Amino acid sequence: MKKIVLLLVGLVLHFISLSQITSDNDSFRSAVVTENNVVSSSNSGKIKRGLVIWSSDFTSSSDWVITNNASTGSLNWVITSTMPTSPNLKTWLTSASNVFNSVSKGNFAFVDGSTSGAGIRTAIITTKNPVSTLGKTNVMVKFNQLYARWQDVASVEVSTDNSTWTPFTYNNKYTENQSTKNPENVSIDISSVAANKSTVWVRFKYVGTPNDYDYGWFVDDVSIEEIPQNDLLAFSGYIKGQTQAVQSCLGSEEIGFFVINKGLTSVPTGTPIGYKINSNNVVTENANWLNYKTLQPKSTLVYGDTALCVFSTKADLSAESVYNIKAFTSLNSDQSLINDTTTLGISNLAVKTVDNVTSFGENFESGKMNGFTNEDLDKRGYKFGLANTGNTAITTGTVNSSLACLRISEPKGATEDWAYSPCLNLKPGFIYTLSYYTRLSLSVAAT
Numbered sequence: 001m002k003k004i005v006l007l008l009v010g011l012v013l014h015f016i017s018l019s020q021i022t023s024d025n026d027s028f029r030s031a032v033v034t035e036n037n038v039v040s041s042s043n044s045g046k047i048k049r050g051l052v053i054w055s056s057d058f059t060s061s062s063d064w065v066i067t068n069n070a071s072t073g074s075l076n077w078v079i080t081s082t083m084p085t086s087p088n089l090k091t092w093l094t095s096a097s098n099v100f101n102s103v104s105k106g107n108f109a110f111v112d113g114s115t116s117g118a119g120i121r122t123a124i125i126t127t128k129n130p131v132s133t134l135g136k137t138n139v140m141v142k143f144n145q146l147y148a149r150w151q152d153v154a155s156v157e158v159s160t161d162n163s164t165w166t167p168f169t170y171n172n173k174y175t176e177n178q179s180t181k182n183p184e185n186v187s188i189d190i191s192s193v194a195a196n197k198s199t200v201w202v203r204f205k206y207v208g209t210p211n212d213y214d215y216g217w218f219v220d221d222v223s224i225e226e227i228p229q230n231d232l233l234a235f236s237g238y239i240k241g242q243t244q245a246v247q248s249c250l251g252s253e254e255i256g257f258f259v260i261n262k263g264l265t266s267v268p269t270g271t272p273i274g275y276k277i278n279s280n281n282v283v284t285e286n287a288n289w290l291n292y293k294t295l296q297p298k299s300t301l302v303y304g305d306t307a308l309c310v311f312s313t314k315a316d317l318s319a320e321s322v323y324n325i326k327a328f329t330s331l332n333s334d335q336s337l338i339n340d341t342t343t344l345g346i347s348n349l350a351v352k353t354v355d356n357v358t359s360f361g362e363n364f365e366s367g368k369m370n371g372f373t374n375e376d377l378d379k380r381g382y383k384f385g386l387a388n389t390g391n392t393a394i395t396t397g398t399v400n401s402s403l404a405c406l407r408i409s410e411p412k413g414a415t416e417d418w419a420y421s422p423c424l425n426l427k428p429g430f431i432y433t434l435s436y437y438t439r440l441s442l443s444v445a446a447t
Contacts (some may be wrong), residue, residue, distance in 0.1 A: 031178035051335060053139070055133040055223035058107035067124040075123040075208050077111045084216065089388075092215055093149050095381040096182045102144040105185070111206045113152055113214030121208035130162070130199035130375055130410035131224050136228035138264060141195045141202055144183035148215035148381065149174040150211045153207040158193045162201045166193045177380040183220070185339075187262065189227065200224065212400040228335035231263035232271070232301075237327050237344035239317075245373065249423035250317040250348040256310035258292060258344050259326040261301040263335070268300050272330035273309060277323055283313050355427040362421070364404040372406070373423030384419040 056063045061079045068076045083098055089112070100108055111123045133139050147154055149171065157165040168188050174180070194200045202224065208214050216316040240254040253274065261267050274284040289298040301307055317323055328341040349371050354360050362370055364386055374384040387407040406419050426432060 002063045008353050012260050027256060042274045045350045046191075049352060051225045051228055052227060053136065053224045054127075055221070055222050056127075057102075057104040060110055061107075063128055063185055063227050064109070065126045065128050069128065075111060075115075075121045075206065077109055077123045077125040077204075077206075079107055079109050080109050084110065084112050086112055086114040089216060092179060095179070095383075096146060100144075100146050100218045100220065101182050101217075102428045104221050108218055108220035109204070110216060110218050111207065112216045113208045114148070114216060115213060121210065123206045123208075123227055124203050125219075126162075126171055126203035129197075130237055132200055133194055133197050133200055133224070133226075135196065136226045138191050139193050139200075139224065140187050140189050140191075140227050141187070141194075141222070141224055142187045143222040144220045145186055146180055146184070146218040147171055147174070148177070148179040150176055150214040151209040151212065152214040153205075153298060156188055157203050157205055158190045158194065159201045159203075160199055161401075165203070173303075175414075179215075179379070180380045183218075191227070192226070195268060195349055207373075213284055214283065217409045223282050226301075229265045230331060230333045231261075231339070232267055232331040232334060233260045233262050233336075233339040234258075234327060234329050234330045234342045235260065235339075237325060237342045237343070239315075239325075242346065245346055247348060247423065248371070249425075250346075251415055253317050254310060255325060255327070256308060258294050258306060259287075259301070259329060260306045261303055266300045266302050267331060268417075269298070273311075273328065273348070274330065275311060275315070275316075275325060275327040277315055277325050283311065285313065317348050319345070320348055320350050349422055351423050351425045353425045353427065354432065360421075364406060373420045375418045375420070376414040377418060378414065380410065380415065382408060382415075383406045383417060 015109055037410070058064070058079050065078045066079075069122070071383065074380065083093065084099065100110075102108055102137065109125055113121075123339075133289075141156060141158070142429055153169070154171040155167045155169045157167045159165045160436075170186060170188055182306055191203075195370055202222070204217070204219055206217055235258050237257040238255065239250075243251070244251070255348065269289050270286045272284060273287045274282050276282045287309050288300055289309060290296065292308040299367055315323075315325065322345065322346050326341055326343045330340070334340060352360055352371075360371065364370070367386065372384075376383045384406045385408070408419075410417070
């Protein structure tokens with residue numbers, strides 16, 4: 001996995017605009033919460049008991065059987081509370097703050113794929129004792145994970161005889177160098193295999209790339225549960241048109257969030273929802289579900305449906321401040337309240353005016369971003385950041401005497417990352433020019 005380096009030095013701006021970024025939902029470009037995104041998200045609340053059939057937070061290693069590939073020794077599941085120190089994982093885990101944020105904390109299971117090995121590289125961790133799901137017609141396995149993919153296969157497999165296994169390849173949706181959020185709360189419907197069975201085993205199987213190295217897979221808080229009748233999950237709050245946690249030019253903003261119906265009972269439009277900003281009063285409304293791709297109305301959410309929900313009451317974010325916005329659902333008879341709320345945060349900075357008298361320039365010599373923000377649009381875990389070394393090729397050419405710059409270093413591959421200036425107020429009647437210094441590392445060819 002080769003790397004390229006891009007340097008931006010001695011930046012002087014009289015004008016900059018935010019380029020349009022495409023997505024499934026262009027007109028509602030949102031601060032969707034994934035790992036490495038700049039907008040934070042969390043769920044809070046209490047869970048009602050009675051749905052959990054079996055669970056393990058890896059406090060007791062005797063709940064599990066580990067089968068590692070002895071022929072190579074390069075892939076091994078371990079149960080531990082210590083984060084790995086492999087240098088090949090440094091960039092990925094640094095972006096995750098070098099911690100696995102599982103719900104229970106403490107012990108977790110981890111397989112380190114960062115050591116290259118020959119041949120088939122397989123590691124498996126399996127529930128030791130069978131679990132009975134008799135009388136349960138709808139069953140799922142749930143767990144927290146932190147995972148980054150290279151060319152490996154990380155799957156959950158289910159068996160009723162501990163011999164024949166059915167794979168559920170949930171993680172195949174991730175592309176090369178893409179990471180989950182930290183943690184990702186995974187729910188997989190295993191009813192087709194495990195419903196109403198006297199014996200059920202679950203295992204986590206990791207197959208590494210032959211003759212290469214991968215990243216790794218953290219797993220914690222595993223449970224086998226009955227799928228509830230009523231469960232509406234809130235996730236990924238957004239502010240229309242905003243993708244960075246630090247922004248300016250904010251005013252009266254349209255906000256909303258996404259929901260998934262995790263219950264077997266359909267959820268109609270008109271379900272109570274609400275939001276609260278900092279210590280302000282709660283705003284309550286009745287939901288109007290929208291198809292999150294087409295933005296067309298949806299009258300009902302069936303089991304597994306995802307919808308966008310936009311509040312008709314806009315949020316006043318015009319003051320220069322830090323805003324903590326909580327959006328929530330209030331589904332009657334919801335059986336799992338732990339996932340009813342999602343939180344996003346954004347800071348509004350003062351607008352900078354640019355005209356024929358006042359220009360805007362930034363050389364980053366203060367060692368601070370000074371209102372510049374970044375976006376890891378490709379979700380590979382790499383962002384623009386500050387650097388003050390390694391710029392010899394620029395400085396010795398008398399192009400510019402600055403030492404500091406914005407820089408990004410990222411493995412070769414499909415890449416899209418952005419650095420944004422603060423919001424600039426451009427007065428009419430003037431011609432604006434943009435100038436900056438840039439350098440692409442000569443060690444590799446640009447792709």
